[in-house]
Amino acid sequence: MSDQTLSNSAGDTGDSASTSQVRIQLSTRHPDIALPENPGPILVNTNLRRYALSTLVNALLQSEKPIPFEFLINGTFLRTTLDQYLTANGISAEITLNVEYVRAIIPPVYLASFQHDEWVSSVDVLSKTSPAAIWAGNAGTKVPGQERILSGCYDGLLRVWNMSSEVIATSPSADEGGAHSAILAAKFISPTQIASSGLDRTVRTWEYSEDADGFSASITPKLELHGHKMAVNSLAVHHPSSRILSTSQDHSIRFWSTKKSEAPPTPENLLPSTSFKSSKRQKTGSSPTTATRGSLSELKSHTGQVSDTIFAPNDHTVAYSSSWDHTVKTWDLPSSRCIDTRSTSAALFSLTALPSLNLLAAGSVARHITLIDPRASATTVSAMTLRGHSNAVVSLAVDPQNSYGLVSGSHDGTCRVWDVRSGTSGNEGKVGHSLYCIERESAKGRGKIAAGEGVKVFSVCWDSDVGIVSGSEDKRMQINRGKGIVGEQPS
Amino acid sequence: NIDPESLLPKLPSPEELRPFPTSCYTIFRGHEARVRSLAIDPSGSFVASGGDDGMVRIWQLFTGHQIWSVKLSKEEAVNAVRWRPGTDAVILAAATGEDVYLIAPPMSENDIDPELHVKSRELVDAGWGYAANGASGKAKKEPATQWVRPGSSLQDKGVLVKFSLRKTVKVIAWHRRGEYFSTVSPQGQSSAVAIHTLSKHLTQLPFRKLKGLAQSAQFHPSKPIFFVATQRMIRSYDLSRQELIKIIQPGARWISSFDVHPGGDNLIVGSYDKRLLWHDLELSVRPYKTLRYHQKAIRAVKFHPGGLPLFADASDDGSLQIFHGKVVSDMMENASIVPLKVLKGHQIKKELGVLDVDWHPTEPWCVSAGADGTCRLWA
Ligand SMILES: [Mg+2]
Numbered sequence: 001m002s003d004q005t006l007s008n009s010a011g012d013t014g015d016s017a018s019t020s021q022v023r024i025q026l027s028t029r030h031p032d033i034a035l036p037e038n039p040g041p042i043l044v045n046t047n048l049r050r051y052a053l054s055t056l057v058n059a060l061l062q063s064e065k066p067i068p069f070e071f072l073i074n075g076t077f078l079r080t081t082l083d084q085y086l087t088a089n090g091i092s093a094e095i096t097l098n099v100e101y102v103r104a105i106i107p108p109v110y111l112a113s114f115q116h117d118e119w120v121s122s123v124d125v126l127s128k129t130s131p132a133a134i135w136a137g138n139a140g141t142k143v144p145g146q147e148r149i150l151s152g153c154y155d156g157l158l159r160v161w162n163m164s165s166e167v168i169a170t171s172p173s174a175d176e177g178g179a180h181s182a183i184l185a186a187k188f189i190s191p192t193q194i195a196s197s198g199l200d201r202t203v204r205t206w207e208y209s210e211d212a213d214g215f216s217a218s219i220t221p222k223l224e225l226h227g228h229k230m231a232v233n234s235l236a237v238h239h240p241s242s243r244i245l246s247t248s249q250d251h252s253i254r255f256w257s258t259k260k261s262e263a264p265p266t267p268e269n270l271l272p273s274t275s276f277k278s279s280k281r282q283k284t285g286s287s288p289t290t291a292t293r294g295s296l297s298e299l300k301s302h303t304g305q306v307s308d309t310i311f312a313p314n315d316h317t318v319a320y321s322s323s324w325d326h327t328v329k330t331w332d333l334p335s336s337r338c339i340d341t342r343s344t345s346a347a348l349f350s351l352t353a354l355p356s357l358n359l360l361a362a363g364s365v366a367r368h369i370t371l372i373d374p375r376a377s378a379t380t381v382s383a384m385t386l387r388g389h390s391n392a393v394v395s396l397a398v399d400p401q402n403s404y405g406l407v408s409g410s411h412d413g414t415c416r417v418w419d420v421r422s423g424t425s426g427n428e429g430k431v432g433h434s435l436y437c438i439e440r441e442s443a444k445g446r447g448k449i450a451a452g453e454g455v456k457v458f459s460v461c462w463d464s465d466v467g468i469v470s471g472s473e474d475k476r477m478q479i480n481r482g483k484g485i486v487g488e489q490p491s
Numbered sequence: 492n493i494d495p496e497s498l499l500p501k502l503p504s505p506e507e508l509r510p511f512p513t514s515c516y517t518i519f520r521g522h523e524a525r526v527r528s529l530a531i532d533p534s535g536s537f538v539a540s541g542g543d544d545g546m547v548r549i550w551q552l553f554t555g556h557q558i559w560s561v562k563l564s565k566e567e568a569v570n571a572v573r574w575r576p577g578t579d580a581v582i583l584a585a586a587t588g589e590d591v592y593l594i595a596p597p598m599s600e601n602d603i604d605p606e607l608h609v610k611s612r613e614l615v616d617a618g619w620g621y622a623a624n625g626a627s628g629k630a631k632k633e634p635a636t637q638w639v640r641p642g643s644s645l646q647d648k649g650v651l652v653k654f655s656l657r658k659t660v661k662v663i664a665w666h667r668r669g670e671y672f673s674t675v676s677p678q679g680q681s682s683a684v685a686i687h688t689l690s691k692h693l694t695q696l697p698f699r700k701l702k703g704l705a706q707s708a709q710f711h712p713s714k715p716i717f718f719v720a721t722q723r724m725i726r727s728y729d730l731s732r733q734e735l736i737k738i739i740q741p742g743a744r745w746i747s748s749f750d751v752h753p754g755g756d757n758l759i760v761g762s763y764d765k766r767l768l769w770h771d772l773e774l775s776v777r778p779y780k781t782l783r784y785h786q787k788a789i790r791a792v793k794f795h796p797g798g799l800p801l802f803a804d805a806s807d808d809g810s811l812q813i814f815h816g817k818v819v820s821d822m823m824e825n826a827s828i829v830p831l832k833v834l835k836g837h838q839i840k841k842e843l844g845v846l847d848v849d850w851h852p853t854e855p856w857c858v859s860a861g862a863d864g865t866c867r868l869w870a
Contacts, residue, residue, distance in 0.1 A: 269605065392516060
């Protein structure tokens with residue numbers, strides 16, 4: 001695409017009376033790509049598609065480097081010619097169409113798979129733009145020049161990978177101070193700190209350090225945090241305040257400090273292995289070299305497994321949580337009080353926030369994602385429902401470059417990419433459909449997979465540098481990334 | 492001229508009766524032969540299953556990850572697994588051949604709260620003292636069986652107690668308070684139905700003269716009443732007075748299983764002659780409704796235990812059927828029963844299909860055990 005074609009296209013839009021035409025009114029919600037002056041309704045040929053409209057907007061913007069745009073008409077992305085759109089929706093070409101343009105969301109193309117020995121339960125990325133690196137950068141800490149991916153695995157091990165699919169560090173085995181069974185959650189707290197949790201009821205923090213050459217690194221146990229009575233499903237970390245939140249099958253959330261000096265001692269009765277045969281205890285008991293601590297507080301109010309939690313994006317003294325008890329709760333952390341409860345129609349398995357929209361997204365057992373406005377002023381529980389998955393939605397992450405975008409991971413074996421501007425209104429309120437569906441590369445040629453068998457996605461992470469990283473029952477971590485300019489008809 | 496159809500009460504459509512399970516979410520693979528029995532634990536997090544491979548396995552509910560297993564027998568099938576009710580302890584009863592085991596599964600070394608595990612072990616072990624001291628003074632006759640340690644290799648796995656009955660045990664049912672459980676050995680004649688007291692390690696045989704072959708037994712959810720099904724009848728007994736209350740006559744030729752509604756006044760009965768029968772005990776000893784949907788024998792029936800108006804059956808035709816079944820407290824009004832969904836997925840192996848079904852304690856989710864060696868979660 002050259003500047004020349006751009007201006008040619010723009011020049012074409014007004015003439016050619018032989019084909020049918022329609023008036024469009026262009027608009028956008030993003031000031032940085034807004035037109036310098038409102039051009040009013042523009043008469044265009046109805047045979048135009050997304051690409052030609054994108055060319056037109058770039059011409060109006062006089063962009064030096066063309067930006068690929070997508071077009072929303074009545075909440076639906078244009079995937080056909082305008083004429084086909086009008087026909088399909090029974091709209092007369094006589095009216096002026098309101099057309100909203102947005103930066104195109106690039107289709108995520110398969111890049112690589114990193115093989116593990118067991119199911120991959122959790123993934124996280126350390127890059128220049130990841131939260132852990134931004135916190136560290138703000139604090140003046142050096143961030144590694146290259147991207148790193150962290151995986152938690154059902155074999156009980158954490159691994160840090162480079163982008164060439166090489167493991168540069170592995171956490172120690174249970175005998176040497178590592179986790180006792182499957183890891184369920186893993187996150188970078190900072191470029192030198194990792195948090196993990198799992199079936200062994202324990203939250204752990206680790207020192208992560210890379211050799212100067214960057215080819216090898218180590219993961220060393222730092223703190224064992226005891227308090228949960230059942231498996232610890234998920235973690236949220238906030239480095240500036242040295243805080244961790246964990247959620248458990250035991251219906252509770254616990255709040256922890258990553259600082260040894262700040263954390264209370266572990267209650268004696270909560271230490272593992274006190275009740276088991278002494279012979280085994282000696283073999284697999286907690287490592288004497290790793291310090292153990294208890295939680296700062298316990299957040300109790302849910303009546304089912306707590307599936308996920310996040311710190312409020314703009315206030316680390318507030319947390320949100322989702323539970324099998326169907327609710328999303330808001331917590332005031334200093335007082336450990338539940339200050340708000342939103343009930344939905346089904347068990348919730350995952351949670352994330354869309355900060356600029358003041359919305360929370362909760363993934364449900366009932367195959368959908370519910371968008372919830374947690375503010376006290378909100379009048380409806382569900383602002384929108386995203387539909388398309390065919391099994392529980394167990395992991396959510398936001399698009400790092402589009403405040404309206406998110407990705408979901410499901411036990412159906414897919415990740416789906418959504419833009420909440422896209423949706424249609426129906427009986428049950430506004431319903432959104434996914435833009436892209438990422439399948440498992442390991443499932444290629446297997447057709448439709450019943451119950452997501454062998455390919456269930458357990459975790460998904462979206463980083464602007466690395467792309468969409470997902471961990472699955474297929475024992476692989478898969479990377480997909482938007483590449484190049486969007487095609488005429490992405491599928 | 493009135494259309495008689497128009498006089499019938501209009502049934503709501505399945506769409507209006509959501510939520511109920513509609514599709515398979517998880518397939519649990521691991522058993523090397525038929526899965527005979529399965530049950531979701533009282534916390535709603537795990538599934539226990541037992542099968543022809545002599546194994547008991549415990550799985551994470553949604554991921555299908557197997558977290559624990561034990562081999563109870565080299566030759567015999569595990570025919571029944573049932574969790575003790577209540578979340579104060581984690582105790583599983585399992586039957587293989589003539590043997591019944593009580594297990595405090597430690598999952599894996601550090602995966603269970605030590606306090607909860609200690610409590611579970613204490614509850615199972617409490618009866619040792621009674622067997623040694625109390626029994627000699629009180630018991631009039633020889634106990635029906637001795638409760639013993641199962642041997643160190645099983646004890647290391649958390650299998651803490653074993654006792655043997657005279658014939659193969661096919662059914663285990665707990666009393667809601669977790670102090671008593673019953674077993675049924677259809678070929679056991681005078682010892683076919685046994686009631687066991689956990690805290691005393693005591694087995695009693697209250698039905699010395701049972702008419703017919705025992706098939707299943709259940710405790711009433713709130714009253715001291717005990718139900719025993721033989722091939723054609725279900726008898727209810729007053730446990731405190733030790734007398735027969737009622738003989739329920741489903742009209743089936745061979746009852747396979749039955750379940751008591753959490754409210755206590757309604758029963759569902761499944762039969763090998765393909766029938767599912769709903770009994771309103773206040774109404775009649777005859778069925779209130781007969782449902783014939785399956786092509787083959789019905790193996791198991793189960794009410795939702797946690798207040799959702801749902802029940803399910805499992806059949807050798809390879810399917811489960813989900814029904815809406817709402818019990819109304821109004822004496823003038825009868826239960827409304829609506830078929831909601833047929834769940835298909837299990838393969839039929841040697842004429843056998845789905846052998847057991849259980850519900851999640853609170854959610855509209857159920858699990859099924861298949862002759863195809865899989866368990867499945869439906870939601
Ligand atoms: Mg009635």
